Amino acid sequence: xxxxxxxxxxxxxxxxxxxxxxxxxxxxxxxxxxxxxxxxxxxxxxxxxxxxxxxxxxxxxxxxxxxxxxxxxxxxxxxxxxxxxxxxxxxxxxxxxxxxxxxxxxxxxxxxxxxxxxxxxxxxxxxxxxxxxxxx
Amino acid sequence: xxxxxxxxxxxxxxxxxxxxxxxxxxxxxxxxxxxxxxxxxxxxxxxxxxxxxxxxxxxxxxxxxxxxxxxxxxxxxxxxxxxxxxxxxxxxxxxxxxxxxxxxxxxxxxxxxxxxxxxxxxxxxxxxxxxxxxxxxxxxxxxxxxxxxxxxxxxxxxxxxxxxxxxxxxxxxxxxxxxxxxxxxxxxxxxxxxxxxxxxxxxxxxxxxxxxxxxxxxxxxxxxxxxxxxxxxxxxxxxxxxxxxxxxxxxxxx
Numbered sequence: 001x002x003x004x005x006x007x008x009x010x011x012x013x014x015x016x017x018x019x020x021x022x023x024x025x026x027x028x029x030x031x032x033x034x035x036x037x038x039x040x041x042x043x044x045x046x047x048x049x050x051x052x053x054x055x056x057x058x059x060x061x062x063x064x065x066x067x068x069x070x071x072x073x074x075x076x077x078x079x080x081x082x083x084x085x086x087x088x089x090x091x092x093x094x095x096x097x098x099x100x101x102x103x104x105x106x107x108x109x110x111x112x113x114x115x116x117x118x119x120x121x122x123x124x125x126x127x128x129x130x131x132x133x134x135x136x
Numbered sequence: 137x138x139x140x141x142x143x144x145x146x147x148x149x150x151x152x153x154x155x156x157x158x159x160x161x162x163x164x165x166x167x168x169x170x171x172x173x174x175x176x177x178x179x180x181x182x183x184x185x186x187x188x189x190x191x192x193x194x195x196x197x198x199x200x201x202x203x204x205x206x207x208x209x210x211x212x213x214x215x216x217x218x219x220x221x222x223x224x225x226x227x228x229x230x231x232x233x234x235x236x237x238x239x240x241x242x243x244x245x246x247x248x249x250x251x252x253x254x255x256x257x258x259x260x261x262x263x264x265x266x267x268x269x270x271x272x273x274x275x276x277x278x279x280x281x282x283x284x285x286x287x288x289x290x291x292x293x294x295x296x297x298x299x300x301x302x303x304x305x306x307x308x309x310x311x312x313x314x315x316x317x318x319x320x321x322x323x324x325x326x327x328x329x330x331x332x333x334x335x336x337x338x339x340x341x342x343x344x345x346x347x348x349x350x351x352x353x354x355x356x357x358x359x360x361x362x363x364x365x366x367x368x369x370x371x372x373x374x375x376x377x378x379x380x381x382x383x384x385x386x387x388x389x390x
Contacts, residue, residue, distance in 0.1 A: 027226070028229075031384070031385060033224070051369050051371055051372060052373070053375070055375070072387075072389050074387065077369065080181070081180075106224075108387075108389045129181075
């Protein structure tokens with residue numbers, strides 16, 4: 001599968017976990033389909049380092065249509081990410097990243113981050129509450 | 137000459153020893169510093185460093201001994217919330233609205249907390265939501281009628297030997313720990329005690345004759361995290377809202 005194309009891998013996890021893990025101080029992660037993980041390869045368009053959650057946006061090609069799809073990606077709080085090795089200026093528009101995420105159940109273009117791989121190969125998690133990546 | 141030398145020697149010794157004796161009579165274990173809940177809720181919630189001396193984790197918090205019909209109502213609510221969460225439609229919560237936990241919920245220390253001891257006061261600063269709690273030492277509680285309802289209520293504390301006994305009244309009725317209802321008469325008593333130099337135990341007792349048939353008790357344990365600097369947590373970019381159609385915690389995507 002060419003790396004320039006969208007790599008959209010679905011993985012139905014047989015974990016038997018129908019309910020999402022608690023999100024910590026703020027809200028439940030249950031609106032995300034946490035039994036489903038997909039991989040996105042795309043380009044950062046915005047990085048918003050704030051509480052109660054850090055968000056970034058990414059453009060990634062859609063496997064089915066070939067069109068660029070714009071995603072909102074939810075991360076943990078700034079303190080959890082700091083402890084997981086992130087930094088307030090870790091990302092910037094134009095950065096190429098590979099993501100493992102769980103999309104929203106309602107079909108809107110947003111997802112909960114499980115793992116991010118930076119252009120230099122570093123892999124960072126989104127803290128325990130978001131759950132671990134189960135894709136390679 | 138000899139007598140003078142002896143006098144100087146005794147005076148010097150007394151000068152050195154008397155302050156130490158006075159200090160030993162009043163010395164309390166220091167609880168100032170940063171703490172994290174033990175055991176941790178998971179990666180990222182704290183340091184992940186294990187205590188030097190193995191410590192038994194507190195037992196799970198029991199179900200509240202609510203009076204009827206409150207017990208059945210509470211069980212039904214918990215079951216409904218669990219089912220809605222399973223379906224991906226978790227009910228709105230005060231946390232989603234960035235409201236503070238209140239007492240006793242704040243002391244579950246979801247994120248690390250800092251305890252500061254100053255003259256006449258112990259202050260707790262919890263990283264989640266920048267919550268601040270002030271405990272006034274050796275003061276009387278206000279009368280219930282004068283205790284303006286607050287998330288953290290009104291807390292006073294008193295050292296009984298090596299245990300800091302903290303009593304709280306006046307917690308807002310909307311600040312419900314584990315969705316358990318309470319009245320304006322709720323009284324929370326905490327007994328803080330260092331079980332080792334690095335482990336602080338908090339025995340919590342909730343009393344409320346209007347809602348509970350008996351005291352509701354449990355323990356939390358905190359692990360000292362030397363040098364940790366509490367981070368800022370301002371809810372400046374909350375993208376969650378109560379979906380008006382389905383009444384659930386929904387992310388605002390655009």
